[in-house]
Amino acid sequence: MPHTAHAGTPASPLPAIRFDQVTKTYRGGLRALDGVSFDIQQGEFFGLLGPNGAGKTTLISVLAGLARASSGRVSVLGHDVVDDYAAARKALGIVPQELVFDPFFSVRETLRIQSGYFGVKHNDAWIDELLHELGLTDKAGANMRQLSGGMKRRVLVAQALVHRPPVIVLDEPTAGVDVELRQTLWHFIARLNKQGHTVLLTTHYLEEAEALCGRIAMLKTGRVVALDKTTALLSGMASTMLRFKTDDALPPAVAELARVTGRIAQVKAHDATEVEQLLATLRQAGVRIEDLEIGRADLEDVFLQIMGGEGSAGPGAKPPAEAAAATAQSLEAGA
Amino acid sequence: MNNTGFTLEGAGTLFYKELLRFWKVAFQTVAAPVLTAMMYLLIFGHVLEDRVQVFPGVGYTSFLVPGLVMMSVLQNAFANSASSLVQSKITGNLVFLLVTPLSHWAWYAAYVGASMVRGLAVGSGVFLVTVWFVPLHLAEPWWILIFAALGAGIMGSLGLVAGLWADKFDQMAAFQNFIIMPMTFLSGVFYSVQSLPGLWQVASQLNPFFYMIDGFRRGFFGHSDVSPWLSLSVVGTAFIVVAGLCLELLRRGYKLRA
Numbered sequence: 001m002p003h004t005a006h007a008g009t010p011a012s013p014l015p016a017i018r019f020d021q022v023t024k025t026y027r028g029g030l031r032a033l034d035g036v037s038f039d040i041q042q043g044e045f046f047g048l049l050g051p052n053g054a055g056k057t058t059l060i061s062v063l064a065g066l067a068r069a070s071s072g073r074v075s076v077l078g079h080d081v082v083d084d085y086a087a088a089r090k091a092l093g094i095v096p097q098e099l100v101f102d103p104f105f106s107v108r109e110t111l112r113i114q115s116g117y118f119g120v121k122h123n124d125a126w127i128d129e130l131l132h133e134l135g136l137t138d139k140a141g142a143n144m145r146q147l148s149g150g151m152k153r154r155v156l157v158a159q160a161l162v163h164r165p166p167v168i169v170l171d172e173p174t175a176g177v178d179v180e181l182r183q184t185l186w187h188f189i190a191r192l193n194k195q196g197h198t199v200l201l202t203t204h205y206l207e208e209a210e211a212l213c214g215r216i217a218m219l220k221t222g223r224v225v226a227l228d229k230t231t232a233l234l235s236g237m238a239s240t241m242l243r244f245k246t247d248d249a250l251p252p253a254v255a256e257l258a259r260v261t262g263r264i265a266q267v268k269a270h271d272a273t274e275v276e277q278l279l280a281t282l283r284q285a286g287v288r289i290e291d292l293e294i295g296r297a298d299l300e301d302v303f304l305q306i307m308g309g310e311g312s313a314g315p316g317a318k319p320p321a322e323a324a325a326a327t328a329q330s331l332e333a334g335a
Numbered sequence: 336m337n338n339t340g341f342t343l344e345g346a347g348t349l350f351y352k353e354l355l356r357f358w359k360v361a362f363q364t365v366a367a368p369v370l371t372a373m374m375y376l377l378i379f380g381h382v383l384e385d386r387v388q389v390f391p392g393v394g395y396t397s398f399l400v401p402g403l404v405m406m407s408v409l410q411n412a413f414a415n416s417a418s419s420l421v422q423s424k425i426t427g428n429l430v431f432l433l434v435t436p437l438s439h440w441a442w443y444a445a446y447v448g449a450s451m452v453r454g455l456a457v458g459s460g461v462f463l464v465t466v467w468f469v470p471l472h473l474a475e476p477w478w479i480l481i482f483a484a485l486g487a488g489i490m491g492s493l494g495l496v497a498g499l500w501a502d503k504f505d506q507m508a509a510f511q512n513f514i515i516m517p518m519t520f521l522s523g524v525f526y527s528v529q530s531l532p533g534l535w536q537v538a539s540q541l542n543p544f545f546y547m548i549d550g551f552r553r554g555f556f557g558h559s560d561v562s563p564w565l566s567l568s569v570v571g572t573a574f575i576v577v578a579g580l581c582l583e584l585l586r587r588g589y590k591l592r593a
Contacts, residue, residue, distance in 0.1 A: 026593070061593065064433075064434050065433065065434065065592065066430065066433055066434070066592060066593065067592060067593040068588070068592055068593070085436065086342065086436035086438070087436070089434055089435060089436045090436050092434065094430075094434045096430050098427050098430075100426060100427035100428045100430060100431075101426075101428055102423070102426075102428045102431070103426075104355070104356050104359050104360075105352075105355070109355070113348055113351075113352045114431060114435075116344065116345065116347070116348025116349075116351070116352075117345045117348050117349065117431075117432065117435035117436075117437060118345065118435060118436065119342075119344035119345050119436075121344065159431060
């Protein structure tokens with residue numbers, strides 16, 4: 001059962017997850033994590049973003065006990081993941097990134113066994129509810145090998161939730177799955193979050209993170225380069241985005257500001273005057289444009305701006321310690 | 336914090352899961368080894384029954400049965416923990432176990448316990464099938480129980496060590512074929528070490544498997560190559576050493592946790 005209150009209520013002094021100066025250096029010298037520090041409060045829906053190799057999965061592996069930090073500490077609801085690993089792991093439900101399964105067992109056997117590992121016996125009522133919520137009821141007796149990839153992914157989610165953990169960690173749970181599963185999954189996870197479960201999500205689908213996560217941390221080469229409320233990250237960006245299609249080359253003044261994908265160009269602008277100037281420049285250069293749209297910047301724009309900066313974190317970013325302090329202050333203020 | 340309650344419950348679940356895993360493929364894990372042992376008995380018994388007498392008054396086929404039973408116990412106890420762990424590692428589903436609160440003691444008890452059950456089940460199968468064809472006595476049955484249990488425990492533990500060490504099936508096959516198989520075959524399953532030349536007698540007596548087989552056979556015939564107490568000392572010490580190594584590797588998360 002959830003340990004605490006709903007998202008949006010004043011923060012508890014005991015964080016759901018605390019990363020404290022976590023470093024991880026693999027044999028061979030690869031430094032996957034470099035002094036990562038931040039807290040995730042109970043009841044939060046928190047996003048962890050970063051490009052491939054940024055350290056997201058390593059950080060989650062340290063949290064789950066799949067890897068050991070070279071230095072620093074990690075705790076779950078106050079339980080250190082090394083010294084008090086049993087209590088920490090009991091509080092965690094991890095949905096792994098890889099689509100793995102045990103081919104010997106049926107879906108129901110898999111869930112009963114996973115439940116038993118956590119000491120939860122006679123759990124069929126909750127298992128039935130999970131099967132129902134994740135659209136697996138008619139597959140309960142099927143062997144894991146007989147399931148499609150999407151169905152196996154649903155079972156992974158059910159396995160993570162079978163012992164009713166107060167803290168749920170989803171490591172790219174929607175990678176390569178269809179729209180229906182995404183909708184089912186997010187509907188269910190959002191409901192659990194409303195009931196008080198803390199959710200930590202890593203995803204490459206930034207629109208998911210923008211829609212779901214109240215706060216976001218961005219990792220780059222093992223360091224936190226941005227940590228703030230999602231709304232604050234978005235408002236830190238130039239708020240207007242000009243999108244259009246063209247077959248012509250953009251004039252240099254526009255090209256250096258634009259993100260071009262095939263025929264589609266996107267250019268940031270701070271306000272209407274800047275939009276007008278950009279259009280004038282394009283007109284003067286003789287660029288023929290189609291399907292012009294003017295919209296708000298989204299999380300993808302924020303992400304690209306932050307990750308694009310060499311060694312700097314971009315406008316939404318703060319140094320890790322400063323970012324953590326700022327977040328702590330905003331939470332203390334009840335924001 | 337005391338986590339004993341759910342650790343015990345969790346260990347019980349892992350034990351049950353390991354039993355279920357081999358039982359679901361019982362033709363491969365139980366019936367096939369019984370059949371293999373029967374083939375050994377038929378072929379070696381047929382060829383050697385009238386030519387070899389190892390112990391006074393004991394026919395060769397009768398002599399062979401306890402060795403085959405014990406060999407089946409040892410090989411299947413090893414195979415159970417080794418194959419289960421290495422399969423889970425390679426397919427990646429070990430993650431479901433790694434994220435649980437189970438202690439290294441719980442892992443050890445469950446994996447080795449299930450290996451012992453499989454080893455003893457196959458050994459019992461071989462015994463029950465052969466006892467119809469071959470006259471056998473149970474002269475000192477307590478030795479049978481002690482050495483079967485200790486042998487299965489050692490091999491279940493060794494299987495776990497091999498499963499932790501191996502990163503691919505090829506390494507596991509090498510461990511099984513280049514270490515376990517020769518040590519089993521050269522332990523006196525098919526002969527008495529007394530019949531070997533001096534150097535090979537000494538070599539055999541450095542092989543702990545010899546003491547497992549010899550002590551086990553003592554239970555049937557009341558006769559053995561060395562004292563059963565010496566065998567018990569060697570086998571008991573081997574169990575403590577292998578179990579200790581296994582527990583330490585599990586505690587460290589050797590090749591399990593990066």
